[in-house]
Amino acid sequence: MDDNPTTAREQLAKEKVCLPRGRAALWLDSMGAREVSMSDDDTVHYEGSSGGWGSLKGITRIFGREWNKPTVMETLARQNKPGGFMCVSCAWTKPADYHTFEFCENGAKATLWELTTRRCTPDFFASHTVSELQTWKDYDLEQQGRLTHPMRYDRNSDHYVACTWEEAFAAIAAELRALDPTSVVFYASGRASLETAYCYALFARLYGSNNLPDSSNMCHETTSVGLKKVIGASVGTCVYDDFSKCDAIFFFGQNTGSNSPRFLHPLQDAVKRGCKIVTFNPVREKGLESFINPQNPLEMLTGRETQISDQYLQVRAGGDIAALMGLCKHVLAKDDEARAQGRSVLDRDFIQQHTYGFEAFEKAARETPWSAIVEESGLTQQALEQAAQIYVEAERVIGIYGMGLTQQVNGADNIGMLVNLLLLKGNIGRDGTGISPVRGHSNVQGQRTVGISEKPELVPLDKLAAMYGFDPPRKKGVNTVEACEGIQDGSIRAFIGLGGNFVRAIPERDAMETAWKRMRLTVQIATKLNRSHLINGEVAYLLPCLGRTERDKQQSGPQTVTMEDSLSCIHGSIGKREPASEHLLSELAIVAGLAKATLPPNQNVHWDDWTGDYGKVRDLIEETYPDQFHAFNKRMFTPGGFYRGNSARERIWKTESGKAEFTVPTSLSAAGFADRAGRYRLITLRSNDQFNTTIYGYEDRLRGVSGTRDVLLISPDEMRSAGLEEGQIVALVSDADDGVHRRVDGLKVLPFDLPAGCVAGYYPELNPLIPLSHHDKLSKTPASKAVPVRIIT
Incomplete structure (x- = not known):
């Protein structure tokens, strides 16, 4: 990739992409010139809709000839369907009434990324030192393809060298037995199956550790903690059918077009039947503006698009609490008018019977002045009242949110305010209503369900003790931020990573990479090479595993794995492709191998049997969680998944008060810091060519940025005020009040439509600017959506 950054307008002018089906290819190529341009105010943007031919172009541009091989097309045809395999990308649900092609642009990219013919072999590692590889870009590392052999880091030569599985298990076990279990972290990304996650959590607890952070700690832990506090359930309450019954949907801080594009299908259907959608987001995300359905031939051929949002309000970063307070204030005012006429806007019977704390919240909302709401939200009173009126007039409303709410210092207050509104x-x-956080990684919610948690109170430890004949640790483990703090102060001595790219994903990256190398042991289980595999402890192993699309054959035959989607439905998944290497083991087999080598014999624990037949693990999950997983093995291929239930959906409130709780926010600002001259609120973003830390390419098609990820997006007005010019290279420095110097250089200034006082750039490149202490107060989720920074020219 050319290091010289260009806008998408410049890139498209020189880029030609060959597509199948000649007429469509020519039509799409002609469309390219108009889809990305500069707007009337000279901001970089994308003129096309989300979906449509642009999605197909995005896939073919990255994967070229590799994407349309017969085996690949057969695999994509099985994606997200009963008896097929579940996407390794987002956690959006898999509907029972599925489409012919039940995958989106990013889902296809994730599958093709796994099915690549490229191989990262021992010969590659023999040719490159780890120090050299540390200088490579993330994209170039993963371009080396699938890992093929277990590898051991040799510190003397600074190379990874091949080893046997037996050697790796024995050496890792010896290190673990020499360490205090509370000094070892067992991290899980959101990709591992329910079967693997259950065994991984059991391994950690049999070993003596509750240090089980996962990727949820970095994105939706605020949901797990915040929702639990106010409605007694740690996940969303909606099911798929609710989206066909609602009258209005309120979106906050979620980019559906890039992060969960299949969600656009029910949204489009909802709009066409008259549902109103109101979106709050600092960035105008294409997927929530307009959509062309790739499953609809007429829309594809004519370019006919559906407008998704009736109102799109660009709330400034950290201003959601204020915006929500404005909505509630208007609803209360309209209820006053209605009651004067003998009617009611509020559901007062519900409030009296099912809620606690209404009077205190009502008082706070009435006393909060509109001037303060307008100042903090960056929105006008008129715009907020128009949005609130849609809520007033709707009988059934769903609230949807993403990391724009969770990754804030007062993120839990954000969620509490959205619950207040509902x-x-x-x-x-009620049918057609509810709160629906949209989760990222494909099984991040499910892992929590089956025991991946640092919080002992969320795990049935007494049941585990009876089943496996041991005394589980009862002391709280560390979450992601606390793990990082422990690595820095030396109390954490070992890290085992079940997938993911932890070092790249965390805040304070530069300081953390230095501290990371002081650990005694680091173990990474992965399918492809990433930067975390190059930052090693004194003893380090890289263990390659099967991908979800690949055949997992064990002693009892081909195996099925399961995962949970964002709507709490469980799905079975079967891989059919030939494994990338004969030396790969499944994730479950790797976990079992480590556990068997590390732990003393236990007559109640049968790692070999469980590895040989994953159905036996599902039986254990059912025994541990009988209310949610009854008849697990029989139900796992239920079309649309089987629903494990949600108490709040049944209006059973497992809160301290026994009711759903209204809350009064501690501040109107979710950002957690005050404005001052020269300080900006940095929003970190993911591009259209990205999933979490995986970079598929350098094209952010839906924002009109191409050729680089080293950019600073800023509004034209803010550019003029700061004396900046388009294309100028600048640095960002941290403006946190902790005296620590943090800096990222080499950012190209691009004019972009953003609220006043806000700037934006890409995650994870800008992670070094996020202080480890900058996190949600309740959950410690890093606050990546409003980071205090300054621009240095």
Whole structure:
């Protein structure tokens, strides 16, 4: 990739992409010139819709000839369907009434990324030192393809060298037995199956550790903690059918077009039947503006698009609490008018019977002045009242949110405020209503369900003790931020990573990479090479595993794995492709191999049997969680998945008060810091060519940025005020009040439509600017959506 950054307008002018089906290819190529341009105010943007031919172009541009091989097309045809395999990308649900092609642009990219013919072999590692590889870009590392052999880091030569599985298990076990279990972290990304996650958590607890952070700690832990506090359930309350019954949907801080594009299908259907959608987001995301359905031939051929949002309000970063307070304030005012006429806007019977704390919240909302709401939200009173009126007039409303709410210092207050809005009219626990956080990684929610948690109170430890004949640790483990703090102060001595790219994903990256190397042991289980595999402890192993698309054959035959989607439905998944290497083991087999080598014999624990037949692990999950997983093996291929239930959906409130709780926010700002001259609120973004830390390419098609990820997006007005010019190279420095110097250089200034006082750039490149202490107060989720920074020219 050319290091010289260009805008998408410049890139498209020189880029030609060959597509199948000649007429469509020519039509799409002609479309390219108009889809990305500069707007009337000279901001970089994308003129096309989300979906459509642009999605096909995005796939073919990256994968070229590799994407349309017969085996690949057969695999994509099985994606997200009963009896097929579940996408390794986002956690959006898999509907029972599925489409012919039940995958999106990013889902296809994730599958093709796994099915690549490229191989990262021992010969590659023999040709490159680890120090050299540390200088490579993330994209170039993963371009080396699938890992093929277990590898041991040789510190003397600074190379990874091949080893046997037996050697790796024995050496890792010896290190673990020499360490205090509380000094070892067992991290899990959101990709591992329910079967693997259950065994991994059991391994950690049999070893003596509750240090089980996962990728949720970096994105939706605020959901797990915040929702649990106010409605008694740690996940969303909606099911798929609710989206066909709602009258209005309120979106906050979620980029559906890039992060969960299949969600656009039910959204489009909802709009066409008259549902109103109101979006709050600092960035105008294409997927929530307009959509062309790739499953609809007429829309594809004519370019006919559906407008998704009736109102799109560009709230400034950290201003969601204020915006939500404005919505609630208007609803209360309209209820006053209605009651004067003998009617009611509020569902007062629901409030009286099912909620706690309404009077305190009502008082706070009435006393909060509009001037303060407008100042903090960056939105006008008129715009907020127009949005609130849609809520007033709708009988059934769903609230949807993403990391724009969770990754804030006062993120839990964000979620509490959205729940407040829904509770005013009883919009939780009825068909067509509810709160619906959209999760990222494909099984991040499910891992929590089956025991991946640092919080002992969330795990049935007494049940585990009875089943396996041991005394589980009862002391709280560390979450992601606490693990990082422990690595820095030396109390954490070992890290085992079940997938993911932890070192690249965390805040304070530069300081963390230095501290990381002081650990005694680091173990990474992965399919492809990433930067975390190059930052090693004194003893380090890289263990390659099967991908979800690949055949997992064990002693009892081909195996099925399961995962949970964002809507709490469980799905079976079977891989059919030939493994990338004969030396690969499944994730479950690797976990079992480590556990068997590390732990003393236990007559109640049968690692070999469980590895030989994953159905036996599902039986254990059912025994541990009988209410949610009854008849697990029989139900795992239920079309649309089987629903494990949600108490709040049934209006059973497992909170301290026994009711759904109204809350009063501690501040109108979710950002957690005050404005001052020269300080900006940095929003970190993911591009259209990205999933989490995986970089598929350098094209952010839906924002009109191409050729680089080293950019600073800023509004034209802010550019003029700061004396900046388009294309100028600048640095960002941290403006946190902790005296620590943090800096990222080499960022190209691009004009972009953003609220006043906000700037944006890409994750994870800008992670070094996020202080480890900058996190949600309740959950410690890193606050990556409003980071205090300054621009240095």
